[in-house]
Amino acid sequence: MTDILNRIDRAAAPAFAKHSVSSRRQFVGTAGASLGALGLLSIPGVASAKHENTQTILNVAATVEVIATIVNTVGFKKGLGGDAVTMRNIRAAAREELIHYQVLVASGGRSASKKIWVPDAVFANRTSFLSTLEVGDQIFVNAYLIATHAFGVRRQEDLATIAAEFMGVEAVHRALARQSLGKLGNDRVFMKFDQKETAPDAPNKGQPGFDELSGAVKQLQAAGFGIGTKGKGPGRFFDFDEVKKDTPNDPDLNTFLPDAN
Numbered sequence: 718m719t720d721i722l723n724r725i726d727r728a729a730a731p732a733f734a735k736h737s738v739s740s741r742r743q744f745v746g747t748a749g750a751s752l753g754a755l756g757l758l759s760i761p762g763v764a765s766a767k768h769e770n771t772q773t774i775l776n777v778a779a780t781v782e783v784i785a786t787i788v789n790t791v792g793f794k795k796g797l798g799g800d801a802v803t804m805r806n807i808r809a810a811a812r813e814e815l816i817h818y819q820v821l822v823a824s825g826g827r828s829a830s831k832k833i834w835v836p837d838a839v840f841a842n843r844t845s846f847l848s849t850l851e852v853g854d855q856i857f858v859n860a861y862l863i864a865t866h867a868f869g870v871r872r873q874e875d876l877a878t879i880a881a882e883f884m885g886v887e888a889v890h891r892a893l894a895r896q897s898l899g900k901l902g903n904d905r906v907f908m909k910f911d912q913k914e915t916a917p918d919a920p921n922k923g924q925p926g927f928d929e930l931s932g933a934v935k936q937l938q939a940a941g942f943g944i945g946t947k948g949k950g951p952g953r954f955f956d957f958d959e960v961k962k963d964t965p966n967d968p969d970l971n972t973f974l975p976d977a978n
Contacts, residue, residue, distance in 0.1 A: 768867035769930050771876070775826030777930045778864060778880075781857060782818035783828045784942060787955045788839060788849065789814055790964045797846040803897040808965040810850075810890050815964045817883055820975060824876065829934075831957035834943030836950055847894045848920045852940070854891035855909060858884055859926045860933040862910050867930075879975040884908065 768774070789811035798804035818828075839849045861884035868877035888908055896902030900918050911926035927933065934944065941948045 768863065768870070771868070771871065771873065772825065774864050774867055774930050775821055775824055775876075776829060777934060778860065778883075779818055779821040779826035779828040780830070780944060781860060781933055781937065782814050782821060783831055783957045784833055784835075784937060784944075785814035785853065785857065786811060786818060786964060787833050787835065787957060787960045788853065790960050791835070791955065792840060792846045792850075793965055794963060795840055795846075797840065797843050798897070799843045800897070803847075803893075805967060806893045806897070807850075809967040809970055810893075811964050812966045812970060813886055813890075815961055816973065817886070820879065824879070828957070830945030832945050833955050833957065834941075834946065834948040834952050835955055836941035836948060836952040838941070838950070844898065847898050849940075850894035851891055851898070851919065852921050853937070854887045854894065855914070855926075856933050856936050857887040858891065858908050859910060860930055861887060862908060863928065863930050882975050 769777070789807055792798070793804065793807045793811055796804065798807045838845055840846060861880045864880035865877050865884060868874075868880055888905070892902035892904075895904065904916055909926060911928045911932075913926075914922050914924045916922065924936075927936065938944070938948065941950045941952060943952070943954075947954075
């Protein structure tokens with residue numbers, strides 16, 4: 718068996734515990750035939766995967782964390798969470814994004830700009846703000862999945878671990894934004910990579926993800942954000958160094974340092 722089929726066999730074993738071995742093998746064989754028909758069994762190993770270089774990944778990640786810190790901090794100051802629980806989650810998220818940025822800078826990352834154009838629509842009302850978080854945090858999940866894979870391929874274990882830890886936090890942010898909108902927060906069976914958005918109630922249903930980190934910047938720009946320049950549509954500039962002075966904190970935040978050991 719290939720490694721993929723071995724994994725399928727192990728995963729299927731509990732479900733076929735009361736069935737014969739031949740039944741399980743038939744299931745795995747059928748799965749293998751389906752994967753083969755799709756060409757998935759012939760995908761080259763991860764060592765041949767192509768990604769941006771390490772510096773570019775760190776820079777893009779630092780840039781999106783600048784945007785995330787600004788959006789969450791300003792949204793919190795404007796009271797756009799509405800209820801107390803959502804406001805507290807936004808307060809915590811703002812500080813978490815700022816800490817992510819600081820870790821990325823300490824790792825060598827540099828934001829493309831600290832002057833960010835934010836569309837007026839983002840802060841127009843509670844629904845618009847939380848919908849922005851839902852879509853934006855999915856962009857960050859996609860980005861950090863790419864970063865985790867890229868660093869892992871290069872045997873940069875510490876950076877891969879940090880990227881994975883960041884991805885988990887962004888997934889929580891997305892879930893909480895959805896929950897505050899009255900949607901199912903815990904809706905992902907797997908975190909979404911570059912597939913199309915299939916959540917039936919997502920604001921951007923049908924939008925594909927991306928397989929290069931530059932895709933994160935492109936999607937944010939398409940949504941009207943500008944990095945050092947005006948974005949499309951009405952909006953205004955925010956200066957990260959000024960905004961971060963007002964970034965809130967929460968006394969119950971914990972796990973302040975990545976653990977890459």
